[in-house]
Amino acid sequence: MLNIGGEQVLMIDSDSHVIENESTWAYLGPSEEPFRPRLVQSATEPGQQCWLLDGKEVGFRPRDRTEHELVELSESTGREMRTSTGARELTRADQRLEQMDQVGIDVQVMHNSLWLSQVTVNPDAELALCRSYNRWMGNTWAQDKERLRWTCLPPTLSITDAVKEVRWCKENGAVGISLRPLEGDRHLTDPYFFPIYEEAQSLDLPITVHIANACPAHVELVKQSLFWRFRVPTVAACHTYLKSDVPEQFPKLRVGFIEAGAQWLVWVLEGVVRVLNLPMNATLDLLAKKRVWIACEYEDHLPYIIQYAGEDQLIIGTDFGHTDPFSNVKALNTFVERTDVTNGVKKKIVKDNAEAFFGL
Numbered sequence: 339m340l341n342i343g344g345e346q347v348l349m350i351d352s353d354s355h356v357i358e359n360e361s362t363w364a365y366l367g368p369s370e371e372p373f374r375p376r377l378v379q380s381a382t383e384p385g386q387q388c389w390l391l392d393g394k395e396v397g398f399r400p401r402d403r404t405e406h407e408l409v410e411l412s413e414s415t416g417r418e419m420r421t422s423t424g425a426r427e428l429t430r431a432d433q434r435l436e437q438m439d440q441v442g443i444d445v446q447v448m449h450n451s452l453w454l455s456q457v458t459v460n461p462d463a464e465l466a467l468c469r470s471y472n473r474w475m476g477n478t479w480a481q482d483k484e485r486l487r488w489t490c491l492p493p494t495l496s497i498t499d500a501v502k503e504v505r506w507c508k509e510n511g512a513v514g515i516s517l518r519p520l521e522g523d524r525h526l527t528d529p530y531f532f533p534i535y536e537e538a539q540s541l542d543l544p545i546t547v548h549i550a551n552a553c554p555a556h557v558e559l560v561k562q563s564l565f566w567r568f569r570v571p572t573v574a575a576c577h578t579y580l581k582s583d584v585p586e587q588f589p590k591l592r593v594g595f596i597e598a599g600a601q602w603l604v605w606v607l608e609g610v611v612r613v614l615n616l617p618m619n620a621t622l623d624l625l626a627k628k629r630v631w632i633a634c635e636y637e638d639h640l641p642y643i644i645q646y647a648g649e650d651q652l653i654i655g656t657d658f659g660h661t662d663p664f665s666n667v668k669a670l671n672t673f674v675e676r677t678d679v680t681n682g683v684k685k686k687i688v689k690d691n692a693e694a695f696f697g698l
Contacts (some may be wrong), residue, residue, distance in 0.1 A: 339442055339444060340370040340442040340670065340671065340674050340688075341674075342674050342681050342684050343681035343684075344505035345415070345681075345685075347672050347685050347688060347689055348444045348445070348688075348689050349397075349442050349443050349444050349445070349689065350443075350444065350445045350446075350447070350653075350682045350689055350692035350693065350696075350698070351366075351438075351443045351445065351446040351448070351550070351654075351655050351656050351658060351670065352447050352450050352594075352596070352633055352654060352655040352692045352695070353401070353449065353596050353633050353653075353654075353655020353656065353657055353658035354446040354447065354449070354646040354655060354656055354657070354659060355400075355426075355448065355449055355450070355451050355509075355657065355660050356426065356427070356428050356448050356449075356450065356475070356478075356488075356659060357400060357402075357426045357427045357451050357622035357659055358389075358399075358427075358450065358452045358471070359427045359449060360377065360430070360465060360614070361427075361429060361465075361474065362470060362471055362474045363375065363472040364470070365410070365469065365473035365474060366466055366467075366475065367466070370462075370470075371437050371630055373391070373458075373460075373462070373463040374468060375388070375389040375391045375396065375397075375452075375457075375464045375467070376390045376391075376392060377389060377390075377399075378390045381395070383651075384394065385401075385538060386401055386639065387399050387401075387402060388422050389457075391457065391463070392457060392458070392460075392463075393676075396397075396452075396455070396456070396457045396566060397451075397452040397453060397454070397456075397457045398451055398452055398453075398454035398455050399452065399464075400659075400660050400661065401661070402423075404599045404611060405420070406637060407573055408661070411661060412514060413513050416656050416661075417666040417668075418517060418666055418667040418668040419660075419661045419665050419666070419667060420539075420667070421437060421658060421659055423439065423570075423620070423631075424598040425437050425659070426658075426659040427522060427551045428474075428478050431478055431481045431486065433623060434446075435482060435485060436485075437658075437667070441656075441667055441668050441670070441671055442670070442671065443656070443670065444485060445484070445487060445568065445698065446485065446486060446610065446658065447486045447487050447489065447514065447546075447655070447692075447696060448475070448478075448485065448486065448512060449469060449486065449488075449489050449516060449546065449548050449596070450471065450489075450499060450516065451659070451660070452471075452543075452591035452639060453491060453518070453552075454518075454548070454550040454551070454568065455550065455551060455552060455557060455582055456522065456552040456553070456557075456672045459495070459522075460495075460497045461493065461495040463496065464493045464494075464495045464496070464580070465495075465503075465679065466606070467497060468491040468492065468493040468503060469493070469503060471491050472490050472503060472506065472507050472512070473584035474559075474647065475488040475490070475510075475511075475512070475664050476507065476510030476511060476512075476525070479510060479511030479512075480511070483566060486697070487510070487511060487512075487513045487515070487698070488511060488514075489512060489513065489514035489515065489546045489548075490504055490512040490514070490515055490516060491509035491516055492502070492504050492515055492516075492517070492534055493532070493581065494517070494521050494534070497530065497533050497534065498533075498535075498586060499532075500534055501533055501537045503688050504534070504537055504538070504541065504543065504622050504639050505537070505541065508543055508585065510540045511682075512543065513543070513697060514543060514544050514545070514594070514694040514696060514697065515534065515543050515547050516548060516663050517531070517534075517546070517547055518547070518548070518550035518551065518552045518572035519547055519550060519551065519572045519574065519689075520548075520550075520551055520552055520553040520556060520571050521552050521553075521629055522552055522553060522577070523553060524625060525558050525575065525578060525595075526545075526547065526575050526578070526584075527578055527579060527580055527582040527584050530670070532587070532588075534622055534653070535584070535587075535588045536588065538588075538591055539588050539589075539590035539591045542590075542630075542694055542697050544591075544592035544593060544594055544696060545592070545593045545594070545689070546594050547570045547575060547576075547593065547594065547645075548572075549568040549569050549570060549571075549596065549597045550568060550571075550572075550595055550596050551567050551568055551697055557624070562567075567663070569598045569599075570596075572595055572598040573595075573598055573602050573606065574598075575595070576595045576598075576606060576632075576660060577606045577609060577610060579605070579628070579630065580607075580610045580625075580628055581610045581613045581666065584599055585628040585629060585630075587625075587633065587695065589631075590698075591629060592629045592631065592695055593628075593629065593630050593631070593632075594630070594631040594632070594633065594653070594695055595630070595631075595632050595633065595657070596633040596656070597633055597635075597640055597657065597664065598632075598633070598634050599634060599635040599664070600613050600633075600634035600635065600638045600640075600644070600647070601635075601638055601639065601653065603643055603646070603647050604621070604642070604643060604646045604647065606633055607621035607624055607625075607644070607647060608621060610624065611624065613649055621647065622646065622647070622648050624646065624647075625646060625647060625650075625651035625683060626648065626650060626651055628649060631651045631652070631653055631691065631694075631695040632647070632651060632653070633654060633655055634651075634652045634653070634654055634687070635654075635664060635669075636654060636666065636669040636670070636672050636673040640652075640676075640678070640679050640680050640683070641679065644683065649683045649686055649687075650690075650691060650694075651691065652659050652686070652688060652691055653687060653691050653692045653695055654669065654670065654673060654687050654692075655669070656668075656669040656670060657669070665677050671690055673687070673688070674688065
């Protein structure tokens with residue numbers, strides 16, 4: 339917990355990460371062994387490790403930095419990124435809990451790293467890998483069911499299997515269903531995903547749209563820009579979802595857009611109300627009406643954003659385990675120290691809104 343205006347407040351980290359490793363695949367069955375990814379040195383990015391599947395480098399593997407490198411990076415950027423390998427890779431859940439304690443985090447919602455890009459087009463392989471990942475995370479949750487929560491991977495190449503899988507995940511600590519802004523050649527408002535949405539609202543599980551891109555053609559086109567590759571599709575997916583009638587078709591479905599920040603939110607909201615022919619002041623409750631949450635960054639211009647988007651649909655995270663320009667293990671600490679945001683708003687963003695979104 340951290341002190342907000344003299345009150346000890348439960349702190350929920352809505353965006354933390356795990357780094358997949360060999361133990362992630364411990365739950366593959368004997369017949370699924372051919373689908374086991376191998377961790378190798380990348381042939382295209384010197385000094386970088388990657389996962390190899392069917393002879394191809396797949397998915398996303400953050401660079402594994404040494405402790406010394408993490409110290410230097412933290413000192414040079416002014417952002418705390420020192421996390422232990424055991425904490426990042428969940429080989430030592432106790433270390434992760436210790437590091438959470440050090441910065442006052444009570445609950446972490448953990449997202450994957452590998453699936454930020456497309457991993458396979460083989461439905462059998464996807465089912466095997468998603469199922470192994472989900473069992474691995476379910477086993478981690480069993481080590482502390484209150485504090486270590488996670489978002490699950492539905493094998494979207496087989497919707498029937500995806501629906502079955504999310505049911506198991508709900509029973510084993512999952513608090514969200516991870517989908518990417520682009521899933522192959524489909525976007526999130528495609529009716530193809532409706533069975534997942536139906537199951538999600540039945541199970542009271544939100545859809546967590548973390549920055550990602552599973553459309554290889556688009557990734558190749560914009561490969562020179564990580565911003566364009568991952569963040570831009572997330573913003574566009576939010577705009578498309580808000581102006582669609584999907585929220586009305588699934589009146590209990592909650593959807594969150596994670597790690598894209600919130601600086602773009604006013605622009606998107608104003609664009610949507612114009613498209614829907616609504617008055618401009620409709621931006622203030624549009625997110626609530628559509629049951630959409632946005633993960634802001636601790637440095638976002640929140641007083642301005644809240645004027646147009648309200649204060650009830652914003653959550654926040656640390657990006658624990660990654661080392662990109664938006665990662666900071668102490669993000670929540672820095673956020674609660676701000677003087678331009680009221681204590682009431684701070685409490686909503688770090689606790690109340692996250693509890694409402696994830697159903698905690």
